[in-house]
Amino acid sequence: MMTKSDVTAMIYEKKRAGGLTWAAIAADIGMSEVFVTSACLGMNSLPKDKAEALAANLGLPPEAATVLAEYPTKSFDRTVPTDPCIYRFYEIVGVYGQTLKELIQEKGGDGIMSAIDFDMSVDRLPNPKGDRIEVRMSGKLLAYSAW
Amino acid sequence: MMTKSDVTAMIYEKKRAGGLTWAAIAADIGMSEVFVTSACLGMNSLPKDKAEALAANLGLPPEAATVLAEYPTKSFDRTVPTDPCIYRFYEIVGVYGQTLKELIQEKGGDGIMSAIDFDMSVDRLPNPKGDRIEVRMSGKLLAYSAW
Amino acid sequence: MMTKSDVTAMIYEKKRAGGLTWAAIAADIGMSEVFVTSACLGMNSLPKDKAEALAANLGLPPEAATVLAEYPTKSFDRTVPTDPCIYRFYEIVGVYGQTLKELIQEKGGDGIMSAIDFDMSVDRLPNPKGDRIEVRMSGKLLAYSAW
Amino acid sequence: MMTKSDVTAMIYEKKRAGGLTWAAIAADIGMSEVFVTSACLGMNSLPKDKAEALAANLGLPPEAATVLAEYPTKSFDRTVPTDPCIYRFYEIVGVYGQTLKELIQEKGGDGIMSAIDFDMSVDRLPNPKGDRIEVRMSGKLLAYSAW
Amino acid sequence: MMTKSDVTAMIYEKKRAGGLTWAAIAADIGMSEVFVTSACLGMNSLPKDKAEALAANLGLPPEAATVLAEYPTKSFDRTVPTDPCIYRFYEIVGVYGQTLKELIQEKGGDGIMSAIDFDMSVDRLPNPKGDRIEVRMSGKLLAYSAW
Amino acid sequence: MMTKSDVTAMIYEKKRAGGLTWAAIAADIGMSEVFVTSACLGMNSLPKDKAEALAANLGLPPEAATVLAEYPTKSFDRTVPTDPCIYRFYEIVGVYGQTLKELIQEKGGDGIMSAIDFDMSVDRLPNPKGDRIEVRMSGKLLAYSAW
Amino acid sequence: MMTKSDVTAMIYEKKRAGGLTWAAIAADIGMSEVFVTSACLGMNSLPKDKAEALAANLGLPPEAATVLAEYPTKSFDRTVPTDPCIYRFYEIVGVYGQTLKELIQEKGGDGIMSAIDFDMSVDRLPNPKGDRIEVRMSGKLLAYSAW
Amino acid sequence: MMTKSDVTAMIYEKKRAGGLTWAAIAADIGMSEVFVTSACLGMNSLPKDKAEALAANLGLPPEAATVLAEYPTKSFDRTVPTDPCIYRFYEIVGVYGQTLKELIQEKGGDGIMSAIDFDMSVDRLPNPKGDRIEVRMSGKLLAYSAW
């Protein structure tokens, strides 16, 4: 049975062979590059029609579209990520976690920022002192119930 | 010897007693609320003059200013954070970590977003479907050396 | 500075000395016993007026009401709980976790049950083969964004 | 030798190909959807006749019925689950674990809720503020021996 | 507030000062030595009258009886015990765990031996090749529900 | 090269196909069911003649007898077992570990119960309030050297 | 799809068969031996032309050059390395970590040594008391932002 | 009894009060700043005369000299360091560990670089593109025995 990781491997292969970018793959189905990349990596499910369009665009077999639209079980392997590019975000959560909490709650009361009703973007901003990466996360403010 | 956690406790006490906000504490010394909060929590060092201003504003003893300006050893207790408000960010790094890496490297070549030459903001955005929290992170794009 | 765990200790002391129950403590402020117990244990914040009522009812100092209304940093000590009564719930999550996910998603699409917009009850149900404990959890269905 | 995970894979394949639901698979053998799903995922054993009925309904080979009726060794991979839908239940156990214990023991004396003489349901409840997921767990009250 | 570990310390002190044995402490209140020792170590609750008798026998303050009768939160520090006398039992569970499961289920169907409706004894058996320790554990056979 | 886990798989297959019990497999070679089960699971070595008898009785190839008689490297996968039937024994060690130590040392001086010069039995005892499982462990009392 | 670990295996095979050294492999493409070795082990990406030269020199298939130039996900298996040659460096970081921090910050202000804009060399230095290994690490001094 | 961490605290206090640097403290006793800093942090033992000189220079009580000359038990708290300045070195060991091993063994045969017969320096090197930190480690080449 074809799995999400089988489909991820197929996509990587098409991407290498065709010299494609995530930006192009996402633009071709009219969705954001963060969301499409995460779905291609097996961490989100694409809407049915988008999954079919992506499979068609990349020349994947039809079953791949079914798989891309299935709900994933999100699984990440290491408690502390080892790749430096990913670790830096882990470190930011460690160093600024309590700060994020203090400010979210100061602005929004006892609650959290949702990681489900959530979207994110990644951009490269030109800067004379060296370009910067800007990551913008947006999640719904969820208030704790009291009952 | 007065430590960073002693000073954090003093600040929390003044903040509770005076009904203060991080926003106000930060504005009073002309710095951002994320940075000032993190420094008050012992995760960053304030510039000397800012530390003195903050200590004066809150009525802390002079040694507290020295301590706020000292370079901290950043230490976070749990490998996986337990507070839901902080955990959600850990989860985002787990679920979207490889996606962040793919896009940073697609846009910037083999490298990372710095967590040192870095700044961050937290805002509450009004939204008819429920207000949202927006976290914006910006870090310098650092390229891996080849030698 | 008085902390949440100081207040928890005061409440346990009053409870032991007065032979009180959580049910009575909660009923006296007109809230559910699950929520009030969790707030007394430092895992939730009481609304201001409820905190004041609870402090008054138990004869706690006024600062205790302030503390009960503050937003807690939820912290649990052991990755795998050791007390058998708590462990059994951990085991249920381990054994039935994927089942819960399959059914929540079959009924609600790709998403989760919120643990924030959430309430819970615990009841003892008489049963001729031996009484049973019924735990009912209710959380808002949150759908993953696609963007 | 055919294993429980072989059978789980067969069932997923039949389910995808036939567009089946867990609700239908369970109803067809006259058992609850939580229990049948967990048995299909290898976490519980079906009674012999139910196993045979399920295998026949799905067109599985006869050995699959034998396997579905065998007693499983329940094994869950990660100490802290990573999928958000499952993690939220882990978080609830962490945040409310001591509360559950306090109330179970207040209502039932020194003891626990059984996770063996246990049943559970998952329902979607319509709600004008957004539908809710209700999980109901029921386990026999077991008293600690004193001897 | 007096805690279970305070009472354990008092009991150890009385035991050292009086040259007492667990066997004698248990016999004096007419209960088994395993159960009484575990209650003195804070891992079980004594029935009210037994707690009072034990406190009186050892000359502990009355609050100690209250504490001994309270329901404990069982907590053990290390995932893998380090003391050799305790480790050997951990090792037995590791080496023979699957064997215990196979035989319990062969004799009793899909289910477990209860650790709650449970009792245990420890004896020294004279043996010409060297005396032996015999540990006998007895727990109610609990069958998994199917529903 | 045939390994212990290959032989375990063969035995499980013969056992399923023939509807055999561990009790019968053990009785046929005149050894206890605990020991024989553990040896079939790769956790103990059978005496040469017993290994040959078992292989012959089950119709295993001759090399299987060699493998059953080889000394195993005992390996158990998870620090904390997840199967409920096995976990309960882990929990008993956690809750009663210090109690076991106190009583073994009270009866036998500074030392331990051996897990090597060791035997164990598992029985189902009829009981009007519900049958019980009795596990009896017996190990040589080993005294710590002083030198 | 050819992976970095496939290419590493090819290189090890060529290296064994040809009796090659890392020094020679690196010299042949005009880069340092530390960087080239790390790239061959899948921990860094070679510039396109260097990857092609290396593949040609070793007789690897053209796809190997593509793979050597792709950006790696750096992954290291064990939290604490077990090989003694690698462990000693881990130990140095543990023993001297705080010392390194004190001195880097004394010389450079609040900041760190970059591990990205970074290079390293390994040399054997003749010494009458026994030759020495000298490892020289050089990273850009990065200052923490304040904002 | 005065401990190494007591002495470390005294030194930090003197250093803060006197505005001292590690460079000056080390120079005053004629030893390297890395070694002296590590000894002040309790990770190495100073020669007797150096310990006495350092204690005299800083105005520490005589027992502090005794403590500084005692052999430390090196203990580091976290398996993975959290402070970014220290973590980067951990990351370097993770990313380049196998590379270090390949090159040390290529240059020196089967063996390691000693972390005991070892010295280290930390320098800031001016650089037009941004100053750099250079860490130089030197350890005796130790060959594995064969016997």
Next chain:
Amino acid sequence: MMTKSDVTAMIYEKKRAGGLTWAAIAADIGMSEVFVTSACLGMNSLPKDKAEALAANLGLPPEAATVLAEYPTKSFDRTVPTDPCIYRFYEIVGVYGQTLKELIQEKGGDGIMSAIDFDMSVDRLPNPKGDRIEVRMSGKLLAYSAW
């Protein structure tokens, strides 16, 4: 109540103040230095008369003798030791563990070397190429039961 770690601290204090050696402390009570050191560190119990002699020799209070003769709960803090002198032994067990097992079982049948009926010595052996430390461990050969 005086504990083993209180007594260890007293002994360290006497040892520092009197410039004593473990060799002398052990010789004065006619036992080996390994065993006496381990007992002073709280890892073994001294025979009553030896405990009294040691307490008298060092000028400890009488209760210290009682404590030294009590049976310790052996507890070691870190799963992987950090001090290099101790770590090397951990490493030897890791690297040579399977080798030790192969040879013990080749020489003694299926069984182990006891760590309870056990003694050990540590010596410095002069050697022209550099003195050596020799550690000799001796434990009773224990055969696994078969039953």
Next chain:
Amino acid sequence: MMTKSDVTAMIYEKKRAGGLTWAAIAADIGMSEVFVTSACLGMNSLPKDKAEALAANLGLPPEAATVLAEYPTKSFDRTVPTDPCIYRFYEIVGVYGQTLKELIQEKGGDGIMSAIDFDMSVDRLPNPKGDRIEVRMSGKLLAYSAW
């Protein structure tokens, strides 16, 4: 490409088929049984001529000799070993680790016993109270540098 674990498997197969002992395999190439066993298990490298002799003696293919002479990456799987025969050594390190350190440093100054310039033997010593296993470890005394 043939790996060390391939060669280990070949040697185990030859050893089982030929009824060989490690003692004989080692004697045939004139080296110690500890060292040869560890090299056959992939934890040490044999000198070239010894590797060739061993391969010839056992009838292994020539590439096996190359592999036996290659420098291994020593890797051990579990932080805490599970096999009882190996665990006992881990336990000895835990229980006696600080004792070993105290005595090595009392005899040799601040330093360690090398695990690299190291040799070991394992012997069975006849003893009327039960034979004993004696393990003798010898490592060069390495003094910490001060610089």
